[in-house]
Amino acid sequence: MALTFSPPAQDLVDALAMMAEREGPDGRSWCPAPAADAIRTCILDRTNELGLNFLQVVRFVRLAALAAPRGYVDFLYLAVPILRRDAFKAAVEQAQHTGRFPPGTAEVEGQAVRLLEPAMATEAVPPKPFEITYAQMAQLAAFLDVLHNTLGFAEVADIVAPLTGLGPPKSSAADVARTLRARFHAWLDPRLESGHQRQKAKVIHAFLAARKAMAADMIDDAVILDFWRQRAIGWHERTQTLRAKAQLLRDAGKDARPIDAEAESAEKAARDEGFRVFRTCVRSLLRYRALLQETHTAGQLKTPSSMFDARRQQPRSTEAWLPPGGGGPEEETGPPSELDSHHVDDEAWENPLAAIGGGRWQNPLADLVEASEERVKWLTDKEALQLHNYIGQARSTPDGEPDEDGNRDDEGDEAGGARSSGLVEAGPFDLRLVRTLLRADVFGAAQASIIARLKKRQTAQQALDAGLGPIEASAYGDAAEAYRALHAQLRLESLAAIQILGMAGDPAVVLIADQLGATALKTAILAARAGRPVAEAGALRGIGNHGDDGLRRTTVGAGELG
Structure with missing residues (x-):
C-alpha cells in the first residue's frame, strides 16, 4: 500500500478497526x-463505491x-448476530x-429481497424496484x-427517520x-486527506x-526529473495523439x-x-520522499499503519537546519556564569527541542507570518x-491556512500562491538534491x-x-550564489542567537549549538548546567571573540552548493 501525505484521524481509524475486529457470539x-x-x-480512498x-x-x-x-438497530445487532449470508437469509x-412485510413493501425471492x-x-427511467441480495x-x-461509530447513532437515526417510521416512507431513499x-x-x-491527494500519492x-526506488536515498535529482518528464510529456503526447486522430476523422468527413x-x-x-x-511536482515528490525516509520498516508499507504519517508519530531528531558538517572549536574553554542567572527546569535542558517546540522542528520564521508581522515587508x-x-x-496564505498544492488546477498553483511556499515542509532542504532546488528556481x-x-x-x-528570454547563461550559477549568501x-545570525540565548540561560542555545555542529560548545554548556568542571572555559564568550576565524571553525561551509 502506498504511503499517504497525511494520516487519517484516530477516531476514523478506531471506527474502522471496531467494525473489522469485533467478534460475534461464536467467536468468529x-x-x-x-x-x-x-x-x-x-472510505480511505474515497472511491466511487462510497x-x-x-x-x-x-x-x-x-x-x-x-x-x-423494534426498529432497524434491532435487526442489525440482534436479529443478525454475525454478518453472514445465511444469517441475513434466516x-x-x-x-x-411473521408477517412483518405488509403488502406492497417487500418481496422475498431466492437470494434477494425486492423493495x-x-x-x-x-x-x-422508468423506475424499478430496488433489489438487495443476501450477499x-x-x-x-x-x-x-x-456510520454509527463516526456520526453517532442519534444523528444517523435522525437522518434515516423518514424511512424507519410506521407507514410509508416520508422521503425518497435518494433524498435521505x-x-x-x-x-x-x-x-x-x-479527518482524511482528499481523494485527490491520495491519488497523487498512488x-x-x-x-x-x-523504478525500484522505494527508499528515500534512491530518490535523487535524476529520479525527480524523470518523474516530471514522464507525467508532463506523457499527458502531452496522449492529448496530441487524440487531437491528431480527431483531425483525421474530421478530414475524412x-x-x-x-x-x-x-x-x-x-x-x-x-x-x-x-x-x-515542475515546482508543484517537486513539492509532492519531496513530501513523499520525506515519508519514505521516516518509515522505519518495509512492513509499514503493507499494513493499514502505513496510512499514518511518521512525522506526526514521533519527535524529529535534532537535525541541523544548516548544511551538515564538522564540529566546532575544541580549544575554547569555560562556560559563562550567566547560564545560571535564570532558572530553567532541568527537563527543558535535558530535552531542549521538546521544550521549545513540542518535540518537532520549528521554522524560526514562523512568528513572522502572523497577521501583525505580515504588515512589515521583511x-x-x-x-x-x-x-x-x-x-x-x-508559508501561510493570507487566510492563515497552509498553502498546500491540493488545488486541482496545477497551473493555478504555480501562477498563484503555491509558488510562495517552500519546497519542503518538515525540515531543511536536502542539499544532495541541489540540482532540483536550482531547477525549481x-x-x-x-x-x-x-x-x-x-x-x-x-x-x-x-x-x-x-x-x-530573460534566462541568462549564468542563471543557475547565480541561483547557487544566492543560496551561498543565504x-x-x-x-x-545563528551564532548571534547563541550569544543572546546563552546570556539569557535559554535551553534553545543547546539546540542551536547542536545544529551548527559545535559539539564542544554543546558539551561545555551542558557540563556547566550540571555543575561539572570543564576544560573549555568561556565557550560562549569565545565564539563572539573569534571573529571570522571563529565562524570558520565553528560552522560548516556552503561548499555543498558548488
Whole structure:
C-alpha cells in the first residue's frame, strides 16, 4: 500500500478497526474480512463505491426497519448476530413468516429481497424496484456500523427517520442518501486527506516501485526529473495523439466528437493530477520522499499503519537546519556564569527541542507570518521564497491556512500562491538534491511565467519568448550564489542567537549549538548546567571573540552548493 501525505484521524481509524475486529457470539469475526476491506478501502480512498454505498445502505435501513419489531438497530445487532449470508437469509425469512412485510413493501425471492415501495425505487427511467441480495447485506451492515461509530447513532437515526417510521416512507431513499452522504463527508473532510491527494500519492508510489526506488536515498535529482518528464510529456503526447486522430476523422468527413471528448477528458485529468508544473511536482515528490525516509520498516508499507504519517508519530531528531558538517572549536574553554542567572527546569535542558517546540522542528520564521508581522515587508518575494526553500516549512496564505498544492488546477498553483511556499515542509532542504532546488528556481519560475501568459491569451510563441528570454547563461550559477549568501547570513545570525540565548540561560542555545555542529560548545554548556568542571572555559564568550576565524571553525561551509 502506498504511503499517504497525511494520516487519517484516530477516531476514523478506531471506527474502522471496531467494525473489522469485533467478534460475534461464536467467536468468529462479526464482519467478514472481504466486506471489512471493501468498506475500509472505499472510505480511505474515497472511491466511487462510497457514493453507491449510501444509496444502498438507506434502502437496507428500510428493509431492516420493516423486518424487526423494534426498529432497524434491532435487526442489525440482534436479529443478525454475525454478518453472514445465511444469517441475513434466516432473519429476513423469519420476518416474512411473521408477517412483518405488509403488502406492497417487500418481496422475498431466492437470494434477494425486492423493495417495492415507490420511495425505494431506483432512479432509472422508468423506475424499478430496488433489489438487495443476501450477499450484499454484510457490506451494507458493516458500513452502517461505521456510520454509527463516526456520526453517532442519534444523528444517523435522525437522518434515516423518514424511512424507519410506521407507514410509508416520508422521503425518497435518494433524498435521505444525499443528506446522509453530506453529513458523513462533512465529518470526514477534516479527518482524511482528499481523494485527490491520495491519488497523487498512488501515482508517485507506482512510479517509484517501477523504478525500484522505494527508499528515500534512491530518490535523487535524476529520479525527480524523470518523474516530471514522464507525467508532463506523457499527458502531452496522449492529448496530441487524440487531437491528431480527431483531425483525421474530421478530414475524412467522419464524426470526431467522441475523440474530442476523450482528448478533453485527458487534458482535465492532467490538470487534476497536478504534476505537469515542475515546482508543484517537486513539492509532492519531496513530501513523499520525506515519508519514505521516516518509515522505519518495509512492513509499514503493507499494513493499514502505513496510512499514518511518521512525522506526526514521533519527535524529529535534532537535525541541523544548516548544511551538515564538522564540529566546532575544541580549544575554547569555560562556560559563562550567566547560564545560571535564570532558572530553567532541568527537563527543558535535558530535552531542549521538546521544550521549545513540542518535540518537532520549528521554522524560526514562523512568528513572522502572523497577521501583525505580515504588515512589515521583511524580504522581497524572491528572497522569501529562497529562504523558505532553504530552511523548509510552507508559508501561510493570507487566510492563515497552509498553502498546500491540493488545488486541482496545477497551473493555478504555480501562477498563484503555491509558488510562495517552500519546497519542503518538515525540515531543511536536502542539499544532495541541489540540482532540483536550482531547477525549481530557474526553470520553475520560467514555466510559471509561461503559464500566466497563456492564461492571458498570449500565443504559445509569445509566452515562450517572454518566459525563457530573460534566462541568462549564468542563471543557475547565480541561483547557487544566492543560496551561498543565504547560508552565510543564516550562519552568522545563528551564532548571534547563541550569544543572546546563552546570556539569557535559554535551553534553545543547546539546540542551536547542536545544529551548527559545535559539539564542544554543546558539551561545555551542558557540563556547566550540571555543575561539572570543564576544560573549555568561556565557550560562549569565545565564539563572539573569534571573529571570522571563529565562524570558520565553528560552522560548516556552503561548499555543498558548488
